[in-house]
Amino acid sequence: MKFPLNMVPALGALVLGTVEFVGELGIFAISGVSHVFRPPYYPRLIWRSLMEIGFYSLPVVALTALFTGMVLALQSYTGFSRFNAESAIASIVVLSVTRELGPVLAGLMVSGRAGAAMAAELGTMRVTDQIDALSTLSTNPMKYLVAPRLLAGVIALPLLVGIADILGVMGGFLVSTEKLGFTPGTYLISTFSHLKVEDVVSGLIKAAVFGFIISLMGCFNGYRSKGGAQGVGAATTSAVVTASILILALDYILTQVLFVK
Amino acid sequence: MTQPKIRIRGLKKAFGEKKVLDGIDLDVMPGTGMVVIGGSGSGKSVLIKSIIGLVTPDSGVIEIDGEDVLKASRGRAHELRAQIGMLFQNGALFDSLPVWENVTFGLLAQNKIRRSAARDKAIEVLAQVGLADNVAALSPSELSGGMQKRVALARAIASEPAIMFFDEPTTGLDPIMGAVIDELIVDCVKRLGSTSVAITHDMASAQRIGDRAAMLYEGRVCWTGAAEELLTSTDPVVDQFTHGRAHGPIKMALRR
Numbered sequence: 001m002k003f004p005l006n007m008v009p010a011l012g013a014l015v016l017g018t019v020e021f022v023g024e025l026g027i028f029a030i031s032g033v034s035h036v037f038r039p040p041y042y043p044r045l046i047w048r049s050l051m052e053i054g055f056y057s058l059p060v061v062a063l064t065a066l067f068t069g070m071v072l073a074l075q076s077y078t079g080f081s082r083f084n085a086e087s088a089i090a091s092i093v094v095l096s097v098t099r100e101l102g103p104v105l106a107g108l109m110v111s112g113r114a115g116a117a118m119a120a121e122l123g124t125m126r127v128t129d130q131i132d133a134l135s136t137l138s139t140n141p142m143k144y145l146v147a148p149r150l151l152a153g154v155i156a157l158p159l160l161v162g163i164a165d166i167l168g169v170m171g172g173f174l175v176s177t178e179k180l181g182f183t184p185g186t187y188l189i190s191t192f193s194h195l196k197v198e199d200v201v202s203g204l205i206k207a208a209v210f211g212f213i214i215s216l217m218g219c220f221n222g223y224r225s226k227g228g229a230q231g232v233g234a235a236t237t238s239a240v241v242t243a244s245i246l247i248l249a250l251d252y253i254l255t256q257v258l259f260v261k
Numbered sequence: 262m263t264q265p266k267i268r269i270r271g272l273k274k275a276f277g278e279k280k281v282l283d284g285i286d287l288d289v290m291p292g293t294g295m296v297v298i299g300g301s302g303s304g305k306s307v308l309i310k311s312i313i314g315l316v317t318p319d320s321g322v323i324e325i326d327g328e329d330v331l332k333a334s335r336g337r338a339h340e341l342r343a344q345i346g347m348l349f350q351n352g353a354l355f356d357s358l359p360v361w362e363n364v365t366f367g368l369l370a371q372n373k374i375r376r377s378a379a380r381d382k383a384i385e386v387l388a389q390v391g392l393a394d395n396v397a398a399l400s401p402s403e404l405s406g407g408m409q410k411r412v413a414l415a416r417a418i419a420s421e422p423a424i425m426f427f428d429e430p431t432t433g434l435d436p437i438m439g440a441v442i443d444e445l446i447v448d449c450v451k452r453l454g455s456t457s458v459a460i461t462h463d464m465a466s467a468q469r470i471g472d473r474a475a476m477l478y479e480g481r482v483c484w485t486g487a488a489e490e491l492l493t494s495t496d497p498v499v500d501q502f503t504h505g506r507a508h509g510p511i512k513m514a515l516r517r
Contacts, residue, residue: 121357124356125355125356128351128353129349129350129351130353130354130355132310132315132349132353133349133355135315136313136315136342136345136347136367137366137367138339138343138367138370138371139366139367139370
C-alpha cells in the first residue's frame with residue numbers, strides 16, 4: 001500500500017500549528033503568572049474577578065452539586081440494593097462528590113459561565129482596540145487584565161468547590177433520609193466515618209488547578225482573538241471547549257498523582 | 262538646525278509575505294501637525310503602532326527626541342512612549358469604567374494623581390473638550406459617537422502629552438461633528454504645544470488638523486508637502502487619492 005504523500009503537508013501543518021499553539025499558550029501562561037507576583041497590583045480588579053468567577057457562579061454550581069448528590073444517592077441505591085450494600089451509599093456519595101464530581105462539575109460549569117464571559121470580554125476589548133489603548137496609557141495589559149483573573153480563578157474555584165461539596169452531600173442526605181428510608185443520624189455517621197481530610201484537600205487542589213485553567217483559557221483565547229464579532233464568538237467557544245477538555249484530562253492526571261499509590 | 266521630534270528611517274515591517282512598510286523615512290518637527298494619508302492597507306496604522314510600541318518593526322530606526330526607541334532599554338522606551346497620547350479610531354473607551362475613570366486612567370496608572378482627586382480632574386479635562394460635568398458619571402455605552410470621540414480625546418490629552426496620535430479622528434462622524442472634533446484637536450494640540458501625527462482619509466480634516474502631510478504608497482512615503490497643497494499636488498498618486506479618482510497609478514498597482 002502506498003503512503004498517501006499528499007497528506008504530508010496537511011500533517012506537517014497540523015503538527016506545526018499544534019506546536020505553535022502550545023508554545024504561545026506556555027509563554028502566555030508564564031507571563032501571566034509572573035505578573036501575579038510583580039507590582040503594581042490591582043486589588044479592585046482581583047475582587048471584581050473573584051465576584052465574576054466565584055460569587056456569580058455560585059447559583060449554577062450550587063444547583064449542579066445539589067442535584068448531583070441527589071441523583072448519586074438514588075443511582076447508588078439502585079445498584080447497591082442488589083447486593084444488600086445500601087449502607088455504602090453515604091460513603092459513596094461523599095467520596096464521589098469531594099474527590100471527583102465536586103471539582104469536575106464545578107470546573108465545567110464555571111468554564112461555561114465565567115470562562116466564556118472572560119473570553120468574550122477580552123476578545124471584545126481586543127477587536128475594539130481597548131487592549132492597545134491600555135498599552136498607550138502606561139498599563140501592561142497582561143498585568144491589568146490577565147494576572148487578576150488568573151489569581152481570582154485559583155482562589156475562587158476551591159471556595160466554590162467547598163460549597164459544592166457541602167451541597168452535594170446535603171443532596172444525598174435529603175434523598176437518602178426522605179426517600180430511601182435512612183435515619184439522619186446513621187447517614188451522617190456513615191458519611192463522616194469514611195471521609196478523610198485528604199479527600200477534601202485533594203478535591204480543593206484539583207479545583208485550584210481547574211480555576212487556573214479556566215482563567216488561562218478564557219484570557220488566552222480572548223486576548224488573541226481577531227476579526228470582529230465572529231472572532232470573539234470563536235474565541236469564546238474555543239475558551240470553553242479547550243478549558244473543558246483540559247479539565248477532564250488534568251482530572252485524570254491529578255487523580256493518578258493524588259490518589260493512586 | 263532643529264532636531265525632529267520624531268525621526269523615522271528605513272522602517273520595515275512585513276506580515277508573512279506581505280511587506281506593509283518597506284523603508285519608511287519620515288520626520289515630524291516639534292510643535293507641528295503631520296497628517297499621514299494613504300489607501301486602505303497602505304500601512305498607516307502599522308506605522309503609528311510601530312512608533313507607540315504596539316507593533317515591533319522588522320528593521321529601521323524610530324527616534325523620539327533623537328533617542329532610538331527600538332534600541333532603548335524596555336524601561337527607557339516606556340519612558341519615551343509615556344509622553345505619547347493616542348486617540349483611537351473608534352475611541353477604544355473602556356466599557357467597564359465610567360467616563361471619569363476612562364479620562365484619568367493614564368494619570369492614575371502613572372500615579373500622577375490620587376484616586377480621590379481623579380473625578381475633579383476628569384471634569385476639568387472634559388470641559389476642555391466641551392462636555393458637561395454630568396457626563397463624568399456615565400458609562401461609555403450611554404454616549405453618542407461624537408461624545409465618545411470627545412471623551413477619547415479628553416483621555417488622550419489628560420496627561421498633557423508632548424506627542425499626540427490621531428487614528429482617523431473623524432471616521433463615523435457626520436461632517437459637522439467631524440469639523441467640531443477637528444477644531445477640538447487643533448485647539449488641544451496648540452494649547453499643549455504638542456507634536457501631532459494624524460491618519461485620515463478625510464481631506465478636509467487633513468487640511469484642518471495638519472501642517473504637513475505625507476502619502477504612503479506601496480510601503481513607502483511617496484510624497485511629503487504642506488497639508489494645504491494636498492488637493493493641488495501634481496504628484497499622480499496624491500492627485501488620484503485626494504480626488505478619489507477610480508483611474509490612475511493606484512488602481513494600476515492593485516491590478517498587478
